[in-house]
Amino acid sequence: MGKIYVIGIGPGNKENMTFRAYKAMEDSDIIVGHKTYINLVEDLFVGKETFRSAMKKEIERCQETLNFAKNGKTVALISSGDAGVYGMAGIMLEVAADSGIEVEVIPGVTSANASAAVVGAPVMHDHATISLSDLLTDWDLITKRIKLASEGDFIISYYNPKSFGRQTQIVEAWEIMLKYKKKDTLVAIVRNTGREGQEYELTTLENMLEHEINMFTTVIVGNSKTFIKGGKMITPRGYKV
């Protein structure tokens, strides 16, 4: 019997990948993933078998992965960022649970942390990550979480803020935040973190919707103490500098 590695490859290029993630791909017979991620890694493993699975077909992707493993292969199932954060780890473990096939989850640098490093250190204190995708989660629960995280003065990172089919969620999130966070709260908008085309803007809650937010964007909203110094967005821990 084979084995499955579920691997977070980090935000994209090899340099943000861990040695463990790289080695697991190297040791695998086949690398499985959505084509975007296969494209990011295939140059590193020339000659290695790959399998590009379809977008939004997550269960099928896990079943394909499991089938490769049942046929004796060591399989690397890859996600960007950390596979355990809105990624493939949970569903792969669930699909493989009764198969007798070993599944090892290999963590990676998640988008909120990688994006934070691009703009400075905005995620230094208590922090909530919220996905704005309501495909699988009730929108009422998501808005409740936005409200409570804002009320608690958490730093908030938004995953999946917008897609072609979902344009209004970020606007509604913004309206909720404005009720609890000051309008001059700092916001970082980071696009294509760790990939070609990486760029960012530092703005305020009031003005954040004036900036481009798309599928490849992470939005990080500071807490009430977050400031900008030397061009960097910093949330203090409380040291007296």
Add this chain to the structure above:
Amino acid sequence: MGKIYVIGIGPGNKENMTFRAYKAMEDSDIIVGHKTYINLVEDLFVGKETFRSAMKKEIERCQETLNFAKNGKTVALISSGDAGVYGMAGIMLEVAADSGIEVEVIPGVTSANASAAVVGAPVMHDHATISLSDLLTDWDLITKRIKLASEGDFIISYYNPKSFGRQTQIVEAWEIMLKYKKKDTLVAIVRNTGREGQEYELTTLENMLEHEINMFTTVIVGNSKTFIKGGKMITPRGYKV
């Protein structure tokens, strides 16, 4: 003039470090950090100058780092996990802001994500990270955040749950959570993640305090949907498997 890298080395051993973190240390003239972290990396860079700075002297550590850079050195200031998550990134940026010295933050795999991978995939959905250290943050604000995160059915990861001098905070956090989360909510207690002596227990909110929680522990409390299957702790995203 020199340059400063603030580096998250991941949970400890080389395999969970990124290529970028490794290369930045390799390219540096000196590695600065608390002795625990220097001990973790010095075997990788035999002959490299190191500087062990004292525990709890974070501002001094940044000033020492800045002084090395002012003397023309490229300096690697290292933290475990991600330096931008309760680490050295924010304070280093603040201390160096007016110096003209460039500071680059290099992200790493943070403890919540690395610990999650050890037990399965508990952090697959909306997630709050809270530090229980009240040295620099009012305890009232911390308890407010615990309450709100619990009310919002967030997965919650606790950093700094306990130390020699702080024993009661985790008990109070537990009492607050029990008011909003069911007592059979699943909890992972992970010690020494990614290091020698890594071990974990899966338990419930009701029973979590029966397990050893110390300075090297991450506590991950699931949401209302978190389950155990095949020995793994999994928070579902909502796919129908």
